[in-house]
Amino acid sequence: xxxxxxxxxxxxxxxxxxxxxxxxxxxxxxxxxxxxxxxxxxxxxxxxxxxxxxxxxxxxxxxxxxxxxxxxxxxxxxxxxxxxxxxxxxxxxxxxxxxxxxxxxxxxxxxxxxxxxxxxxxxxxxxxxxxxxxxxxxxxxxxxxxxxxxxxxxxxxxxxxxxxxxxxxxxxxxxxxxxxxxxxxxxxxxxxxxxxxxxxxxxxxxxxxxxxxxxxxxxxxxxxxxxxxxxxxxxxxxxxxxxxxxxxxxxxxxxxxxxxxxxxxxxxxxxxxxxxxx
Amino acid sequence: xxxxxxxxxxxxxxxxxxxxxxxxxxxxxxxxxxxxxxxxxxxxxxxxxxxxxxxxxxxxxxxxxxxxxxxxxxxxxxxxxxxxxxxxxxxxxxxxxxxxxxxxxxxxxxxxxxxxxxxxxxxxxxxxxxxxxxxxxxxxxxxxxxxxxxxxxxxxxxxxxxxxxxxxxxxxxxxxxxxxxxxxxxxxxxxxxxxxxxxxxxxxxxxxxxxxxxxxxxxxxxxxxxxxxxxxxxxxxxxxxxxxxxxxxxxxxxxxxxxxxxxxxxx
Numbered sequence: 001x002x003x004x005x006x007x008x009x010x011x012x013x014x015x016x017x018x019x020x021x022x023x024x025x026x027x028x029x030x031x032x033x034x035x036x037x038x039x040x041x042x043x044x045x046x047x048x049x050x051x052x053x054x055x056x057x058x059x060x061x062x063x064x065x066x067x068x069x070x071x072x073x074x075x076x077x078x079x080x081x082x083x084x085x086x087x088x089x090x091x092x093x094x095x096x097x098x099x100x101x102x103x104x105x106x107x108x109x110x111x112x113x114x115x116x117x118x119x120x121x122x123x124x125x126x127x128x129x130x131x132x133x134x135x136x137x138x139x140x141x142x143x144x145x146x147x148x149x150x151x152x153x154x155x156x157x158x159x160x161x162x163x164x165x166x167x168x169x170x171x172x173x174x175x176x177x178x179x180x181x182x183x184x185x186x187x188x189x190x191x192x193x194x195x196x197x198x199x200x201x202x203x204x205x206x207x208x209x210x211x212x213x214x215x216x217x218x219x220x221x222x223x224x225x226x227x228x229x230x231x232x233x234x235x236x237x238x239x240x241x242x243x244x245x246x247x248x249x250x251x252x253x254x255x256x257x258x259x260x261x262x263x264x265x266x267x268x269x270x271x272x273x274x275x276x277x278x
Numbered sequence: 279x280x281x282x283x284x285x286x287x288x289x290x291x292x293x294x295x296x297x298x299x300x301x302x303x304x305x306x307x308x309x310x311x312x313x314x315x316x317x318x319x320x321x322x323x324x325x326x327x328x329x330x331x332x333x334x335x336x337x338x339x340x341x342x343x344x345x346x347x348x349x350x351x352x353x354x355x356x357x358x359x360x361x362x363x364x365x366x367x368x369x370x371x372x373x374x375x376x377x378x379x380x381x382x383x384x385x386x387x388x389x390x391x392x393x394x395x396x397x398x399x400x401x402x403x404x405x406x407x408x409x410x411x412x413x414x415x416x417x418x419x420x421x422x423x424x425x426x427x428x429x430x431x432x433x434x435x436x437x438x439x440x441x442x443x444x445x446x447x448x449x450x451x452x453x454x455x456x457x458x459x460x461x462x463x464x465x466x467x468x469x470x471x472x473x474x475x476x477x478x479x480x481x482x483x484x485x486x487x488x489x490x491x492x493x494x495x496x497x498x499x500x501x502x503x504x505x506x507x508x509x510x511x512x513x514x515x516x517x518x519x520x521x522x523x524x525x526x527x528x529x530x531x532x533x534x535x536x537x538x539x540x541x542x543x544x545x
Contacts, residue, residue, distance in 0.1 A: 094339055114538055115442040123310060125491035133435060136428040136492075137443050144306075144427050144496045171490055172435075187439070197442075 041067040048096035050083050057083045058253045070228045072242040076270050079249040081231050114188030116198045126173045130183050133172050137187050162186045178209025198230040214241045281515040289404040294507040296412040300419050302503030305501050311434035316474030317458050318475040319373035323350050324381025324419055324466045347459035356455050399470025400521040415464050473522040480529035487536035502532050
């Protein structure tokens with residue numbers, strides 16, 4: 001049973017990567033191959049509420065997120081953004097439902113989530129290479145025992161797509177903020193999830209790093225059948241790259257295109273008042 | 279006479295050759311996943327396991343100690359998941375309580391001195407049964423490592439990523455806690471309650487200074503652990519001191535040597 005699962009997992013990885021390689025060779029110019037977004041997949045969050053004791057942290061949040069879109073969630077600190085992410089990840093108990101639906105056939109399937117955290121809390125001087133970290137998360141070949149040549153090549157190919165191929169033998173603790181985020185993004189996208197969840201991924205990264213990161217996300221969105229949710233403080237880049245913006249303050253106080261949200265009363269109240277105070 | 283002319287030294291040598299690689303392997307994860315305090319607390323709970331065995335009239339003290347430690351570890355994890363206090367605090371509470379209960383029972387009628395050998399450990403009283411138990415524990419450690427290492431490492435790096443990749447976080451954490459419990463209880467009589475954590479942590483800490491990936495880390499940690507064990511045992515024989523502390527001293531020297539190597543290498 002266990003062995004079958006192991007084989008299956010690796011086979012899945014093989015197929016994805018071969019598919020991509022094939023597409024690369026076929027077109028010659030496309031950076032990534034893969035199944036592009038169909039527009040029929042939707043993640044529905046219905047009346048999601050979270051309480052901590054008697055305090056209501058999230059109150060009836062309802063959202064639909066379509067594949068092929070980059071949805072940015074903004075809001076002030078303590079407004080429930082992190083709790084929303086934890087609920088989607090299944091780490092926090094909630095009322096309501098989160099459903100992954102194919103609206104073409106109206107079928108529901110299990111949601112595969114790829115997660116990129118804000119940062120890792122590694123011990124300093126940790127003897128862990130990028131290969132170790134990636135192989136540990138995506139395969140069952142014991143990382144401490146040997147370096148598997150095939151797996152190494154596959155991970156390297158994968159990292160190259162995210163501009164991180166040269167990092168494979170570096171120690172994770174020696175990476176810069178931007179490099180680490182690209183590595184974590186590679187891991188989150190191998191195998192390709194239905195939903196990519198990014199938690200303030202660009203905080204503490206310089207401007208060039210941030211722009212590169214958003215460009216990669218834009219490519220990713222075009223090339224794969226997945227939805228992206230990004231939690232961010234970065235309003236400028238949000239305006240440039242987001243398809244949809246959701247303002248969360250206990251509940252959804254505004255949603256729509258970046259322009260629509262930025263013109264809303266709720267947005268002004270949350271950010272303009274804050275910046276005047278600050 | 280050479281030290282191998284004594285039968286008890288031969289047993290001690292075999293025991294060291296089984297214990298040290300086990301500590302070398304397990305120490306890597308204990309250090310990576312910040313569990314040094316946890317393993318220390320488990321070591322201290324040895325008194326209680328022994329005391330409970332005494333009260334219940336269980337003749338095999340290893341059995342009562344291992345069972346108590348497993349209950350201790352799983353209960354501790356359970357309360358940790360409830361998020362009522364930081365992990366440090368929860369461990370402190372458990373550790374203090376179990377040490378107190380153990381000491382209270384063992385010190386009845388002023389008998390504690392009988393058990394004080396547990397504090398420094400005694401590697402020279404190893405029996406063939408002990409050696410069989412250690413061999414089984416080493417096998418269990420290797421099996422757990424082959425099946426769970428990737429997952430455990432992933433949990434240590436970031437629990438949320440681990441969860442999103444389908445790693446059963448709570449199950450793996452409990453398996454590892456039980457493994458630490460078993461290994462610590464089977465070796466604490468030989469290594470000593472006061473020293474055991476040093477033997478578990480030091481080789482891994484030394485290996486970190488000079489390793490660039492997981493394979494080097496495990497290799498150096500095991501080699502350093504076995505080297506400290508053998509050197510410590512031989513020195514303890516000729517200097518007539520307890521083996522546990524001697525091994526810990528050699529391992530500490532290794533730590534500072536590798537630290538120096540790293541500092542020089544950086545320049």
